[in-house]
Amino acid sequence: MEGTYGDSTRSVKAVGSQSIPGVPVAPMPVPASTYHLSPDETEPLDSYGRSSNPSWRQLETALAELEGASAALTFGSGMAAITSVLRVLAKPGSTLVVPADGYYQVRRYASEYLALQGVTVIEAGAGEICQAASNADVVLAETPANPALDVVDLHRLALTCRGRGATLVVDNTTATPLGQQPLSLGADLVVASATKSLSGHSDLIAGYVAGSQPELMAAVERDRLLAGPILGAFEAWLVLRSLGSAGLRFERQCQNAQALAVMLRNHPAVRSVRYPGLPEDPSHDLAAAQMQRFGGLVSIELADAAAVHALVERSALLIASTSFGGIHTSVDRRARWGDPVPAGFARISAGIEDTDDLIADVSQALR
Structure with missing residues (x-):
């Protein structure tokens, strides 16, 4: 039955609510920087606000469900999500393909930061990205591309990356998970700005990464912990509140x-x-x-x-x-x-x- 749900049902269901008498139907924000620790020094689920937050987990569960992923990680912006993934994947000596016709700040980050670290950066448009991927270690695709709205053949691109052993990351911001499911088409990771249609009220900035490979998601989570590009608890709650509609x-x-x-x-x-x-x-x-x-x-x-x-x-x-x-x-x-x-x-x-x-x-x- 779940596979036949429409977009609004999926959105409402993703927000979720425990069917427990006395528990609020609407999710509640948890603005906290620190938490009570156990006297026996066992590691609690939450200890410090830069590493975890209950509001994040609620939102991440919802985003993972919408993207068809096993896990998701929230970030302070879509660019924070993208740059965290690229720091993890694009190592010195590797070759990275980024969209020539996508969000311009991604190209700037690749040329102004990653290239100086010894990463070979190739810019390719939607029509050339499959060919460029045949010589890449990491491929970041954006589809439909912003702003010209060209579409990348994700199935073909995923097959090319798989044959090469490259990691495919898809920016799903313009399509949203209600319009496109890159993971089901072969992508290794999805990155997106939740600032746009998912939150939808032009009042916050947020981003996320979604995927189903535990080691890869753990590496991105580790980068988030060390670099600190986290999403505020209140913003996480606002995104979650908006997802239902x-x-x-x-x-x-x-x-x-x-x-x-x-x-x-x-x-x-x-x-x-x-x-x-x-x-x-x-x-x-x-x-x-x-x-x-x-x-x-x-x-x-x-x-x-x-x-x-x-x-x-x-x-x-x-x-x-x-x-x-x-x-x-x-x-x-x-x-x-x-x-x-x-x-x-x-x-x-x-x-x-x-x-x-x-x-x-x-x-x-x-x-």
């Missing part, structure tokens, strides 16, 4: 993104549209084969930067902000952050507004 929110975001993409693809003011849910999109067939939903992001190109700014200014619903996955529909002109895209390229993150209202608002703003 993630299925509903993500369903509406995907619905709005699909509707926006359909409307925008024929609009005279729009030069191009990318959305994996469009049948004519170059990534559609692959996305349909490996994703359960196409996500809440749409990428468009307008005439120039001024056209992007005018779109937001003329709208009653759109907001200009970076990041994505929140309840508000937002527009981010990516060239301002250094992404190699045209000046009029914008990433739209669909919110949870009523679809008809959003379409009407964007249509009038483009006129």
Whole structure:
């Protein structure tokens, strides 16, 4: 029966609640830096706030269930999760492949830190990453890639990595575990920012790592302990609190993104549209084969930067902000952050507004 659950049921079930009379239905935050120790000096489950926290464990259990993993580890941000994994896996003398078309800060970390430690860094786009993986020890893939939304063939990439003996890490931020299950497609680890759609309210920063290989997860946990990029207990509780509605929110975001993409693809003011849910999109067939939903992001190109700014200014619903996955529909002109895209390229993150209202608002703003 569990395999047939829908996204909202999965989300609510992942949050969980002990069916014990008198126990609160809602999870409770445990803000603690230190705990009572046993007088016989046996090791307690919790001793110090940098190593463990009950709020983390609740959230990690939920995230592992959603990702189809045996375990998950929370971090203070998505970048903290990614850099911890790369510190563990990318050793001096090894070869690391990172997305050329993914989140730009990952490339910066690889070139500004790992390369100086003796790691050979190769940047490869979604179409070239399988070939690049044939000479790699560690491969980090992001799919759909942010911001252009190209899709990586995860099954093929996993087979390539397995034949090489390389470790495959997949950034599942844009798809979320409600849209894609990289571990079931052969990934060794999943990394993601919980800042985005999972928490969904633009009020916290968090990240996580999920996997089913005990030794690998233990190594990442050890790095978290020593480096200290931990998630606050209150933030962990907020993410957990938000997870229960993630299925509903993500369903509406995907619905709005699909509707926006359909409307925008024929609009005279729009030069191009990318959305994996469009049948004519170059990534559609692959996305349909490996994703359960196409996500809440749409990428468009307008005439120039001024056209992007005018779109937001003329709208009653759109907001200009970076990041994505929140309840508000937002527009981010990516060239301002250094992404190699045209000046009029914008990433739209669909919110949870009523679809008809959003379409009407964007249509009038483009006129």
